[in-house]
Amino acid sequence: MNEEQKQEQKAPETSAPTGGAPSSDRRPGGFRGGRGPGRGRGGPGRGRGPGGRGRGPRADVPAEADYEEKNLEIARVTRVTKGGKRMRFRALTVIGNRNGRVGYGLAKGVDVAGATSKAVTQARKALLTVPLVNETIPHAVTAKFGAAVVLLKPAPKGAGIKAGGAVRSVLELAGIPNVVSKILGSSNKTNNVKATFAALKKLRPPVSVQVSAGKSAPDEKAA
Numbered sequence: 001m002n003e004e005q006k007q008e009q010k011a012p013e014t015s016a017p018t019g020g021a022p023s024s025d026r027r028p029g030g031f032r033g034g035r036g037p038g039r040g041r042g043g044p045g046r047g048r049g050p051g052g053r054g055r056g057p058r059a060d061v062p063a064e065a066d067y068e069e070k071n072l073e074i075a076r077v078t079r080v081t082k083g084g085k086r087m088r089f090r091a092l093t094v095i096g097n098r099n100g101r102v103g104y105g106l107a108k109g110v111d112v113a114g115a116t117s118k119a120v121t122q123a124r125k126a127l128l129t130v131p132l133v134n135e136t137i138p139h140a141v142t143a144k145f146g147a148a149v150v151l152l153k154p155a156p157k158g159a160g161i162k163a164g165g166a167v168r169s170v171l172e173l174a175g176i177p178n179v180v181s182k183i184l185g186s187s188n189k190t191n192n193v194k195a196t197f198a199a200l201k202k203l204r205p206p207v208s209v210q211v212s213a214g215k216s217a218p219d220e221k222a223a
Helices: 003-007 113-126 165-174 189-202 206-212 218-222
Strands: 068-081 086-095 101-108 141-145 148-154 179-185
Touching: 068 113, 068 165, 068 189, 086 113, 086 165, 086 189, 101 113, 101 165, 101 189, 141 189, 148 189, 165 179, 165 189
Parallel strands: none
Antiparallel strands: 068 086, 086 101, 141 148, 148 179
8 A cells, every 4th residue: 555545535424314303403393383372272362262262152142932933024035146046045033022022133044944043043132122101102103114114103901903014013022912003105024124113112111201391200290
């Protein structure tokens, strides 16, 4: 072996690390990188457990057994879209406890049951309290919705409900024993129901009517 061969040096071999501890230049958290606190599923603020986005039952929604339901109209509606005609059902439903609480809902669904269920849910969220005096309404009232006009007037005991169409169903479920009603204008059920509820919202107790008319309340007269 000559001197040139002795002086020849081999270049050091480099091998890629296999296994063992990860190198210092790798990002923590694996391939996708680590996520900060609160961004992982189940981290603070993102879970659906207690304190998260869980929703309990609504306290203002009444129990189903306390209210009677009545479908006033079931209609099949069609919507023309780019992909073709889309057929659905529309339900007009009124609910009431026959004791001064009544509400209505108008909703659509792919079938009659789905539309009715949605309408009942809407009605339960928008219940109205009707003031009664001597088994009738406190005063006469008129309301209008669209082309429909509804007139409600007090009636003496034993007169019953003198109304027709959708207005009668609303008054029955509201629990008004004696009342006179007149439908003026359109005979559309939806507009008549909305006009009836607009009229019921205008009703005020007798004390409020006396104060607004400039009369003193019974307590003030006694004083």
